[in-house]
Amino acid sequence: MNSRLMALSSKLIFRRSMRMFTTSASRFNKDEGFPDPLDLATGMEKKEMLARLNGNDDPYNLKAIKKGVGSKDKPTEIPSAFEARIVGCVCEEDSSHIKWMWLYSGEPKRCICGHWYKLIHKESFL
Ligand SMILES: [Zn+2]
Structure with missing residues (x-):
């Protein structure tokens, strides 16, 4: 009984983890390439990137x-x-x-x- 219950629960767990994840490369044009990370960054991450670009390699x-x-x-x-x-x-x-x-x-x-x-x-x- 217990082993049957375990098998059933593992099937349920496995089924739940089988969600599909899809990505599409159609957003990025081959000629343009990937966007610059500096354009995508915001907040603290952007300030840190700008500090590094200005020559401060240890901002913290x-x-x-x-x-x-x-x-x-x-x-x-x-x-x-x-x-x-x-x-x-x-x-x-x-x-x-x-x-x-x-x-x-x-x-x-x-x-x-x-x-x-x-x-x-x-x-x-x-
Ligand atoms: Zn000491």
Whole structure:
């Protein structure tokens, strides 16, 4: 009974997943090609694409920043468009974990490894 019920339910599930999906290439003319993605993008995606076209390859400041001297007088500067940012410090070169900490504007902070960080204001690309 159970196996018959299972077979019946699997048939129903299979039947439901057999919806047809069709696409048509008639919208795109061979001579014109596909439309430019910049023309199709809107909102944040378009702003990001325009920033990249203007030479800003890291509009969200997500690339890793190499540590500088890191002393109290010359802290590593971390750009941010906000008043605070989470910073991850790889304290030792061979370390397998990252020490995460909040960094606030106007308050340079020392990591447990002794390296200093300072938040600097950077205009948002938006
Ligand atoms: Zn550290």
